Amino acid sequence: MTIRFEGIEKTYMVYSRPQDRLWEWVTRKQRHRIHVALTGVDFEVQAGETFGLIGENGAGKSTLLKIAAGTIRPTRGQVFQEGRVAALLELGAGFHPEESGYDNIRFMAALHGLEGAAMEDFIVRATAFSELTKETLERPVKTYSSGMFMRLAFAAATAIDPDVLIVDEALSVGDLHFQKKSLNRILELRERGATVLFCSHNLYQVRSLCQRAAWIHGGRVQAIGATEDVVTAYESHERRRYAHLRVEAHEAAKKDEAAQPAAASSSGAPLVKIAGLTIETGDGINPAQVDSFQDLSVEIEIESYGDAPFHVLFAIVRPDKDNVFGTSTQFRAEGKPLQGTGSHRIRARFPRLPLLSGEYLWSVYVLDDSGIQVLDMAELIQPFTVLNQKHREFGVAWLEHEWVLAE
Secondary structure (H helix, E strand, C coil), X not given: CCEEEEEEEXXXXXXXXXXXXXXXXXXXXXXXXXXXXXXXXXXXXXXXXXXXXXXXXXXXXXXXXXHHHCCCCCCEEEEECCCCEXXXXXXXXXXXXXXXXXXXXXXXXXXXXXXXXXXXXXXHHHHHHHCCCHHHHCCEHHHCCHHHHHHHHHHHHHCCCCCEEEEECHHHCCCHHHHHHHHHHHHHHHHCCCEEEEECCCHHHHHXXXXXXEEEECCEEEEEEXXXXXXXXXXXXXXXXXXXXXXXXXXXXXXXXXCCCCCECCCCCECEEEEEEEEEECCEECCCEEECCCCEEEEEEEEECCCCCEEEEEEEECCCCCEEEEEEHHHCCCCCCECCCEEEEEXXXXXXXXXXXXXXXXXXXXXXXXXXCEEEEEEEEEEEEEECCCCCCCCCECCCCCCCCCC
């Protein structure tokens, strides 16, 4: 089903104080300012297309998705769409906190016009997909964790086989198992011809799922087209923005040497970014193939635009996101974080890499000095294949062993 946005604009009246609404009505004098969340949005999403929305926080992505879902109306313009729409917007949106999981699923079914056998089938499919226990589903949803909310919401939204699925950052919540299951469900719906509007800060997911994408900035569409072109343009913008922040931090430090730059800019953006990852073997830089028991080293480059301390965590992972091995600068003997404006290079060596045949990737995370808050991430990058050509053992990793035969 095609979705067409024509001349979409969304504005909000912002009051400094709640009582200003009353005084405005009494005095007939304007006491508000206009905030423009979206303006001049014109594009079309083709039927059966998986379309990505990217951009920084506050750009207007969620507002556009709410307009597409019909939960809010545009100030100007129109949205044209048909068919059954399922939306995953704010966490827990559409759920009554005092009612049980079962009752909320029944309510969702009723909203879609299901009754009788169709409703019972909906409930069975939704509860099975959610993997929530009977005891959990009988509890009020106000007792649910964010991960449970996400399971219930995604299961209920996709149990109807929607013509249009709208997903706004919902997959960033929950465990890896259910994230993978949800992504597979999106792929399944796409194969069936559903149209998917997908918003995420995880650019790897956007690249993997979406045929086309739009970059929203300041309420306007900055770029639209093939996903790789749009994501590359957005990444270039982000690099320029962080370079500007780096200059600002340097100038501030020169003006006041005692000042300590914050871990984030006034816009909330982290001041530490992953600049690149390089692997090296005796065969060269970033080889596509590595032999088992070959020496390998990995170098991670980090750009810091402030003086806040941080840690770097990296992991070798398989395509299904299973971690093979992970470590962090926090786990070193001294455990000291990195610090200082400029470029930082972290290098780790793997003598006689003990991986056996298979496909592997890297995931890199920049964490704050506590090792908890994620400041930047690059997941499932730099793929490489390991071939175990000298031995017949199988699995993921070589384990030292001895055969002891009983006589």
